[in-house]
Amino acid sequence: MKHQDVIIIGGGLIGACCADVLTGKGLETTLIERRFPASGSSRACDGLILLWDKNPGPEMALGQASVGLWENLVPQLDGDVEFRQSGTVLVAEDEGSLERSRQIVADIAAQGITATLLERRELQEIEPALAVDLAGGAIFPQDYQIDPRRATFSILRKAQRQGLQLLNGEEVIELRRHPGRSGGWEAATQKHVYAADYIVCAAGVWTTKLLHMLAIELPIRPRKGQILVIKAPRDLIRHPLLEGGYGDAVHAGTDDLQVALVAEMTPAGTMLVGSSRQFAGFDTDVSRDVLQALARRATRFIPELARAQWIRSYAGLRPWSPDHLPLIGPVAGFEGLYVATGHEGAGICLAPVTGELIGEWIAEEISPSLADAISPGRFRDYHPEP
Numbered sequence: 178m179k180h181q182d183v184i185i186i187g188g189g190l191i192g193a194c195c196a197d198v199l200t201g202k203g204l205e206t207t208l209i210e211r212r213f214p215a216s217g218s219s220r221a222c223d224g225l226i227l228l229w230d231k232n233p234g235p236e237m238a239l240g241q242a243s244v245g246l247w248e249n250l251v252p253q254l255d256g257d258v259e260f261r262q263s264g265t266v267l268v269a270e271d272e273g274s275l276e277r278s279r280q281i282v283a284d285i286a287a288q289g290i291t292a293t294l295l296e297r298r299e300l301q302e303i304e305p306a307l308a309v310d311l312a313g314g315a316i317f318p319q320d321y322q323i324d325p326r327r328a329t330f331s332i333l334r335k336a337q338r339q340g341l342q343l344l345n346g347e348e349v350i351e352l353r354r355h356p357g358r359s360g361g362w363e364a365a366t367q368k369h370v371y372a373a374d375y376i377v378c379a380a381g382v383w384t385t386k387l388l389h390m391l392a393i394e395l396p397i398r399p400r401k402g403q404i405l406v407i408k409a410p411r412d413l414i415r416h417p418l419l420e421g422g423y424g425d426a427v428h429a430g431t432d433d434l435q436v437a438l439v440a441e442m443t444p445a446g447t448m449l450v451g452s453s454r455q456f457a458g459f460d461t462d463v464s465r466d467v468l469q470a471l472a473r474r475a476t477r478f479i480p481e482l483a484r485a486q487w488i489r490s491y492a493g494l495r496p497w498s499p500d501h502l503p504l505i506g507p508v509a510g511f512e513g514l515y516v517a518t519g520h521e522g523a524g525i526c527l528a529p530v531t532g533e534l535i536g537e538w539i540a541e542e543i544s545p546s547l548a549d550a551i552s553p554g555r556f557r558d559y560h561p562e563p
């Protein structure tokens with residue numbers, strides 16, 4: 178195969194969005210995926226595109242940019258990716274949690290995002306299936322839902338129409354400098370050796386393994402999450418629901434299992450019930466104990482779920498980063514090598530802006546304004562606690 182401009186490694190939603198932007202800007206691009214598109218975390222997740230959970234500063238800036246990009250991108254996609262502005266409801270179990278919701282509403286409104294506090298009675302009117310003893314909550318009408326797996330496939334089809342070469346079933350087992358070309362790279366799979374000027378490592382939690390081949394260490398850790406899929410009446414809940422403590426679970430750096438309610442309906446009439454967070458290496462086995470903990474938590478908020486039928490379950494790995502910001506950009510000292518990972522539980526939301534940033538660096542050769550905040554090199558002096 179002829180020398181390419183760019184090789185992207187990883188066919189999840191992040192790799193797909195990078196491929197879309199790079200091919201859209203006219204670069205000859207190949208994407209290498211070891212299994213099939215969305216075979217990693219981008220099919221083992223929820224599909225929430227949330228703004229209210231983003232911290233002010235770079236994270237919120239990335240989120241707001243990405244939501245705008247999603248709104249532009251979806252009309253250009255073929256097939257139904259189930260993109261809908263369903264809003265989300267934050268549910269407060271007690272007065273303390275309601276107080277936190279009040280603070281979140283104030284903080285989010287200050288960022289120009291619509292948010293309304295709900296007293297107990299208002300919450301019941303909006304979501305009648307919720308337990309009657311809940312203290313209240315908040316509604317964020319601007320949030321979206323999407324089907325991440327369908328979106329990955331559809332974005333890759335768009336990129337293919339723009340010239341993307343998509344290689345499935347090939348695993349990159351070696352990354353090395355091109356021997357005869359300054360600044361160039363080679364990516365070897367079991368079948369072939371591919372060459373390009375730029376490499377984008379968008380291999381999710383497995384990016385660390387790829388970069389390890391070059392003696393580059395990133396502090397990304399797989400943070401396992403399990404989802405229980407249940408059969409539920411289509412209108413049992415009207416918005417995706419998250420409990421007030423969800424943000425604490427996200428930001429807790431602890432190795433202990435975190436369980437906080439996340440429930441969303443799909444157009445197929447199933448409810449996805451999450452979510453758990455746990456550091457368990459690269460293990461994706463489903464634990465019945467964790468599923469039971471998810472079901473108990475969900476039933477606390479939506480009592481009718483006690484009678485619901487479990488259909489299936491799955492586990493995925495969030496690419497956790499120590500400061501809760503992704504790692505996007507060039508790797509210092511390795512000209513032409515880029516990273517796009519570390520989005521933890523926000524990779525679906527942040528995929529389009531990630532593609533856009535990679536496009537700015539590689540195709541337009543400009544360094545985006547947020548470059549320092551998301552630089553893969555910012556952890557050079559990071560030492561995890563023992």
Ligand SMILES: Cc1cc2nc3c(=O)[nH]c(=O)nc-3n(C[C@H](O)[C@H](O)[C@H](O)COP(=O)(O)OP(=O)(O)OC[C@H]3O[C@@H](n4cnc5c(N)ncnc54)[C@H](O)[C@@H]3O)c2cc1C
Pocket residue numbers: 186187188189190191192209210211212213214215216217218219220221222223224225226227347348349350379380381382383384387400401402403404451452492493494495496517518519520521522523524525526527
């Ligand atoms: C339970 C759960 C719920 C979540 N809910 C949400 C949510 O509601 N909203 C949100 O925004 N985010 C959510 N996330 C996070 C989101 O799923 C991830 O951030 C996102 O999917 C990461 O996408 P990615 O493309 O980086 O990684 P992946 O989708 O994992 O893609 C990486 C790809 O690289 C491939 N690969 C790996 N190594 C190689 C190699 N050597 N050669 C070739 N290919 C390779 C893999 O096969 C894989 O397909 C959730 C995650 C989980 C686990």
